[in-house]
Amino acid sequence: MIEMVIEQRRRSLGGGMEVGRVLPFVKQRMVGPFIFFDHMGPLDIAPGVDRSMDVRPHPHIGLSTVTYLYSGQVMHRDSLGYEQMIRPQEVNWMTAGRGITHSERFEHARAHGDHLHGIQAWVALPTEYEEIAPSFSHHAGCDLPQWSDAGVAGQLIAGSAYGLTAGAETHSPLFYAHLDMSPGATAEIPSGHKERALYIATGAVELAGTRFESGRMLVLGPAASRVLALEHSRVMVLGGEPIGERFIYWNFVSSSQDRLAQAASDWAAGKMKLPDADDEEFTPLPDEPVPSTPVKKEL
Template identity: 80%
Template sequence: MIEMVIEQRRRSLGGGLDVGRVLPFAKRRMVGPFVFFDHMGPLDVAAGADRSLDVRPHPHIGLSTVTYLFSGEIMHRDSVGSHQPVRPNEVNWMTAGSGITHSERFEKARAVGDHLHGIQAWVALPQEDEETDPGFSHHAGDDLPQWSEAGIQGQLIAGSAYGLVAGARTHSPLFYAHLDMEPGATAEIPSGHAERAVYVATGAIEIDGARHEAGRMLVLGAAVSRMTAAERSTVMVLGGEPVGERFLYWNFVSSSKDRLRQAAEDWKAGRMKLPDADDQEFIPLPDDPFMKPPAMS
């Protein structure tokens, strides 16, 4: 059975960039270690677009960000010196740990125009790894195993599933995959994890005879093992083992509210290094940080 259906809620990141916010949700904060899930675009950007479209420098602690695109290009810069574009079917994996700052720039879009469409997820770190050293890795090619069978083109983004293992280092058991499905194709949903979900990015799928359209995440019970494409569809499958209760404030994730307070104070006081000299217009803290939780609806 399907335990819960979560509809995306449209949110503006400024500069004309809207996302479909899926996680966190008021009645479901996490799926396994996945604590945040944004559907970016689709958005057509004309050449010459203003820099206000860029996501300005901002900090993270206690999580890994996972950026994956269906189309377009985003330039990542961070405070450990990384400068790496991410393109379709590639992964930018940034582990914040004890603290990192980064910006996301649409440099290609400004230069020649672009069609932006993708997913950014956050994976909460286990408590013993929350203060690990920050780091960044880029993954493509053999790091992201692909397969094709019976009307399905699949790519493993992270973790282990479908008999495959992706290249990014993860800190807890999880899986995350992208499936392109032809109409009528039936796909297996990985089992063996305590919490699982599917997200319909485009098209529509059927599970247990019920149709679910794009923009919907389905949190699954243990008995659900398959889904069928009602039309040509792009579906993300994800899940893993829970990592325990997590508190969220703004871009910070932690098992400790005191640690969230400290991170906010460090950012406000300018104690967190910015990505580079060109990244001086940073995102300020919200007006009243503590300890009201972020809006979930």
């Protein structure tokens, strides 16, 4: 039922920002098309926080990004001209395709202080869609499919599950949902996909007769069906169909190592457009070689 348990690994992003890195993991690089999964916070940010905490303009290719917040606010600006604050239980779905740049700024926190807590995920694009035109869509909380049943308040972030379909345009079969579970409540884990996982953001749950605390991702086999909340818990369920091996370098994802090298060269040479409203600084290319082996599941 449970194929693997992955514990978050704390990583510093600089400027006082720390995350719990879940995916990629050495023995489980992807879950369906999900290739990156970070648990941000919880973090109290004082008013007047230094701009070093901001995520300066940086590039992506070959993936879609989604930041989902439980609390806090983050300002998004991108090279397509979009400027959109993301708030709790809203979705900014950004598809990089052949290339996009964006920044993430803590402007609300700088002015008022904030309590930041959420999940950032990347979804790798299938090979035939890796070089599509970049796009961006925003989905307010009231527009996302929601349901409530026996102590479980659910919200579908992307894909299809629970008889619902979210509004963000995805390019391969997947599901991604947030379950807010009261103590003693049980919830179905969507089936019908080859790869599935459950992440406990807060609280504690029971699955297959075992208690699991927050900060853990449970990679599930085909028999897993329901999860029990042992206390008030925020649980993310996700999965989909595998899309094949991927190379990953910095913020770039591709089925081609040469394509990663080209993206790195383009960024270093200043060939990728910065956001119009945020073009005075940028994140430099890391001093690391492009990888020679792909990201793949290693069982």
